[in-house]
Amino acid sequence: MRRITIYSPNCYTYGAMTVGGVLKEKFKDRYDIKLVRHLDNNTLNLFLKSDIVILSLYSTLHILDNKLKEVIEFVRKQSKKRDKNIKIYVGGPVSAYPEVILGEMKVDGVILGEGEISTPNVIEGDREGLAYLENGEVVINELKEKPELISKPLIPKDIGNQNIRGANVYIETHRGCLGNCTFCQVPRFFGRRIRSKPLELVLEEVKEFKRKGAKRIAVSGGTGSLYNFKKDVNKSAFIELLEGIGNIVGSKNLSVPDMRVDYVDEDILDAIKRYTIGWVFYGIESGSDRILKSMRKGTNREKNLYAIQLAKENDVKVGGSFIVGYPGEREIDYLLTKDFIVEAELDDVFVSIAEPIPKTELCNLVLKTPLEENLTFKPHMGGYRRFNLTESEARCLDLMLHGEQWKPKPSVITKKKFLLYLNETKRQGEDIRNITRLIFRYRNCLM
CATH class of the missing domain: 3.80.30.20 (tm_1862 like domain)
Incomplete structure (x- = not known):
């Protein structure tokens, strides 16, 4: 089974848990969904075993986190060595300013807006609700739809x-x-x-x-x-x-x-x-x-x-x-x-x-x-x-x-x-x- 890992720095935010719940419900037979909050060796190994990594960031300071940037670079290099294309996306409140994220972090894209709709779209390969770089230019595909608040969160054991x-x-x-x-x-x-x-x-x-x-x-x-x-x-x-x-x-x-x-x-x-x-x-x-x-x-x-x-x-x-x-x-x-x-x-x-x-x-x-x-x-x-x-x-x-x-x-x-x-x-x-x-x-x- 393929794997998606959601990283929410230092704490499990409700937004990260909600996206995890949506993905688990929609892709339960295709993806194993993991939610983590500590950036340690265990998390790094989990990233390397994943097909998709979602960084659920809620503070502008996360964009400036050099340790996180080093981890992204390491995962990219290891992914290339292993001939495995691990996709890395950023979501969360910081997605309101995708130009900054794409200028500062080497990620595949920014999942825009409220994640219940846009995240499954991106997992399916659709670019609606995604911002990304194309020929050095930022492309922003806004998702106008507002989701109903009916999703059940993925609650971590700890x-x-x-x-x-x-x-x-x-x-x-x-x-x-x-x-x-x-x-x-x-x-x-x-x-x-x-x-x-x-x-x-x-x-x-x-x-x-x-x-x-x-x-x-x-x-x-x-x-x-x-x-x-x-x-x-x-x-x-x-x-x-x-x-x-x-x-x-x-x-x-x-x-x-x-x-x-x-x-x-x-x-x-x-x-x-x-x-x-x-x-x-x-x-x-x-x-x-x-x-x-x-x-x-x-x-x-x-x-x-x-x-x-x-x-x-x-x-x-x-x-x-x-x-x-x-x-x-x-x-x-x-x-x-x-x-x-x-x-x-x-x-x-x-x-x-x-x-x-x-x-x-x-x-x-x-x-x-x-x-x-x-x-x-x-x-x-x-x-x-x-x-x-x-x-x-x-x-x-x-x-x-x-x-x-x-x-x-x-x-x-x-x-x-x-x-x-x-x-x-x-x-x-x-x-x-x-x-x-x-x-x-x-x-x-x-x-």
């Missing part, structure tokens, strides 16, 4: 050993987002129309994940409460979803990590309190209305504070995520974010430096900003100067420390914790600079 922010797996309940945030890839990749998976199928999947050893489940899909969302209709579908999953895994083993402040109300928060671990995570991003408008968040400081207070009144703990170093962020904008954290008293704070994901509006803004004016390249000359940080890195570190001090129960900043945040900040800064250099190399096809 799913219970996986840990992604405390959960064994992030399940997908719907695709699409009504938002229009400039830094987010979701509306572009999945569209703005909400497509939801049938409740019965979601619950069946949760039971199967539990049988395979998964204990902690997180509901993904961008904004959880958009599940089966229709205007002027109550939120009963989302509440029923949480109740159903909570009854299977237990409320202590279910989380809903990502929510928009403009799609929560008392009923939703009550359901989160009753059926989940009792946390909600809002994408606040900034305390400056000017920056929020630039990000097209569709919210403002007042709405964000109201949603936080509403959650607290319903006895739900609140985490907030923030972005620093956004193009045009002034010192006053950053100080307004610090003031917001003081007023909000969040139970947890997550800080990241603005990442220009290719083909997002943020990417275009970064490409229009000279590097000497980019805060992730501009040296910091203030209080953290001795740590050789850029302005974005200094704000990231400072906001992490500030968030710890303004929790309802403030945390002591030990030397160990300080160094942990400092190293995390430097890692983020270096990653964003590498991505920025990458998009500048391909600016002609990204803008």
Whole structure:
């Protein structure tokens, strides 16, 4: 039997598992489907025994991974020596910018869009839904069709050993987002129309994940409460979803990590309190209305504070995520974010430096900003100067420390914790600079 190996770096993403499930169902008598997450000697041997290798990549940084590039080159050489034509394709969210992948990685093609339809096409030898190089030129065969969300994922036997922010797996309940945030890839990749998976199928999947050893489940899909969302209709579908999953895994083993402040109300928060671990995570991003408008968040400081207070009144703990170093962020904008954290008293704070994901509006803004004016390249000359940080890195570190001090129960900043945040900040800064250099190399096809 022929073999297809799907590699999902470091973790089994739901997208990789979904594609694996589709291929297993369609080609069960022709291909043995394997799903792996570690790039080690066992995986390398598996690649060499495969007829098709699919790299399911979810971060721009994967495109820059030199170890992965070396593995691709090694497989190509060994394939030639053994007179075996192993096909290597890239899929996943990075497929939104195939020109970059084909310029950086020696693969046979990029599987475009949502993989349920395009991947089987490619396996069958069809080029619909595939981008590839032909005579040095990039050929892109877009697949316009949007799949129904009815596929069953291929669940690995070791799913219970996986840990992604405390959960064994992030399940997908719907695709699409009504938002229009400039830094987010979701509306572009999945569209703005909400497509939801049938409740019965979601619950069946949760039971199967539990049988395979998964204990902690997180509901993904961008904004959880958009599940089966229709205007002027109550939120009963989302509440029923949480109740159903909570009854299977237990409320202590279910989380809903990502929510928009403009799609929560008392009923939703009550359901989160009753059926989940009792946390909600809002994408606040900034305390400056000017920056929020630039990000097209569709919210403002007042709405964000109201949603936080509403959650607290319903006895739900609140985490907030923030972005620093956004193009045009002034010192006053950053100080307004610090003031917001003081007023909000969040139970947890997550800080990241603005990442220009290719083909997002943020990417275009970064490409229009000279590097000497980019805060992730501009040296910091203030209080953290001795740590050789850029302005974005200094704000990231400072906001992490500030968030710890303004929790309802403030945390002591030990030397160990300080160094942990400092190293995390430097890692983020270096990653964003590498991505920025990458998009500048391909600016002609990204803008």
